[in-house]
Amino acid sequence: MLCQFTVKNFKSIRDEATLDLQAATISEHTDHLLVGQTGEQFLPVSAIYGPNGGGKSNVLAALRALKHKVLNPVRAASSKEPMGHSGEATIAPFAFSLESRSSATEFEIFFQTEMAEYRYILHVQKDEVVLESLDRIKFDTRRKSGLYHRDASGITLIGSFKQLQISEDLSETLPLLSYLGIAYGKNEVVRDVISWFRRGIIFSDYGNPLREMMFSVPKSDRLRKISLDLMREMDLGIDDFRIEERDNDNIEVFTQHTIDGLCTWLSLSEESSGTKKIFSLLQPIVIALQSGAALVVDELDAKLHPLLLRHIIQLFCDRDINRAGAQLVFTSHDLATMTSEIFRRDEIWFVAKGNQQNSKLYSLVEFKTESGEAVRKDAKFDKQYLEGKYGADPYLRRLVTWEDLP
Numbered sequence: 001m002l003c004q005f006t007v008k009n010f011k012s013i014r015d016e017a018t019l020d021l022q023a024a025t026i027s028e029h030t031d032h033l034l035v036g037q038t039g040e041q042f043l044p045v046s047a048i049y050g051p052n053g054g055g056k057s058n059v060l061a062a063l064r065a066l067k068h069k070v071l072n073p074v075r076a077a078s079s080k081e082p083m084g085h086s087g088e089a090t091i092a093p094f095a096f097s098l099e100s101r102s103s104a105t106e107f108e109i110f111f112q113t114e115m116a117e118y119r120y121i122l123h124v125q126k127d128e129v130v131l132e133s134l135d136r137i138k139f140d141t142r143r144k145s146g147l148y149h150r151d152a153s154g155i156t157l158i159g160s161f162k163q164l165q166i167s168e169d170l171s172e173t174l175p176l177l178s179y180l181g182i183a184y185g186k187n188e189v190v191r192d193v194i195s196w197f198r199r200g201i202i203f204s205d206y207g208n209p210l211r212e213m214m215f216s217v218p219k220s221d222r223l224r225k226i227s228l229d230l231m232r233e234m235d236l237g238i239d240d241f242r243i244e245e246r247d248n249d250n251i252e253v254f255t256q257h258t259i260d261g262l263c264t265w266l267s268l269s270e271e272s273s274g275t276k277k278i279f280s281l282l283q284p285i286v287i288a289l290q291s292g293a294a295l296v297v298d299e300l301d302a303k304l305h306p307l308l309l310r311h312i313i314q315l316f317c318d319r320d321i322n323r324a325g326a327q328l329v330f331t332s333h334d335l336a337t338m339t340s341e342i343f344r345r346d347e348i349w350f351v352a353k354g355n356q357q358n359s360k361l362y363s364l365v366e367f368k369t370e371s372g373e374a375v376r377k378d379a380k381f382d383k384q385y386l387e388g389k390y391g392a393d394p395y396l397r398r399l400v401t402w403e404d405l406p
Contacts, residue, residue, distance in 0.1 A: 003110035014358035050351035055359025073178040292324035306336035350392035
């Protein structure tokens with residue numbers, strides 16, 4: 001379970017920004033909440049809104065960059081795992097400040113497995129690791145302990161990691177966690193942490209639909225059946241689908257439609273953009289719901305009808321369906337779902353840019369009006385957002401009128 005993620009000095013995010021998935025003490029939709037190993041309550045959904053160019057995607061990109069920095073060396077050492085995109089690895093500091101350009105990008109993440117809660121810190125400057133640490137709280141003993149600390153003075157192994165041997169030739173660009181994943185992959189704690197980075201957080205990005213289709217169309221019989229059930233619930237008019245393998249590991253997907261008893265197969269390329277996107281999302285959604293992973297999606301609303309978007313959100317909010325404790329973190333522009341009927345106030349987040357092009361992240365539950373009052377739980381969130389009351393409205397300095405046109 002993803003508990004909290006903090007990033008500083010990453011692309012448009014100059015100052016510290018924290019996405020907190022711990023539930024606030026508020027009364028709405030308490031039936032949505034997930035319960036951690038020690039009784040803490042967490043959010044199943046976090047939706048991030050804001051204007052184009054405001055920095056919404058950079059919050060998710062930072063999370064993805066951290067996963068890539070940790071996992072890609074481990075993947076490279078294994079012939080069984082595919083490498084990630086090269087673009088995922090880009091860790092760039094805030095560009096509009098000389099101080100930021102010469103400072104490290106900072107990541108901090110809290111997450112839970114069945115064994116423990118972990119806190120992992122990684123600071124990276126010009127691709128080199130300048131600070132790194134790993135701590136945990138074991139659930140069976142409630143004991144908090146450090147596991148290692150790394151900075152300019154060297155590496156200190158603590159507790160159960162004391163007996164591990166670290167190569168003197170450890171590269172400055174290689175996270176110690178990655179090294180441990182390669183050299184000590186069978187160690188119980190190392191395996192637990194690396195496994196969470198592998199399977200505990202999943203990314204789906206429709207920016208590259210063909211690639212997403214390759215990896216996301218359900219291929220196993222079990223996932224295929226669940227995916228078909230989901231498609232039928234969404235009323236896409238698809239009765240079945242089949243996958244045919246082509247050269248160079250490519251695939252082609254066909255969908256079956258039945259009209260007045262006549263069965264017709266169509267290539268997925270002939271389907272609508274929304275149907276293609278549903279296909280690219282099916283496997284990540286099913287895997288997340290079955291395994292309890294956090295699914296991260298940029299622009300989840302793109303090419304989806306608001307009712308389909310609402311349906312996907314409610315899959316994660318319905319504890320009868322989401323029994324494993326899956327989470328959905330996404331960016332969106334869709335206002336039809338920005339309502340108190342769907343979200344708690346702590347599930348709605350905004351990103352806005354300051355005068356120096358720096359992005360700020362904040363939750364609706366912590367937002368205060370000009371009079372210092374909190375936003376009411378029954379407020380019209382979408383209406384107030386469009387009115388600019390939450391400070392993350394689109395930057396429309398001057399609307400063009402018909403008289404302005406030649």
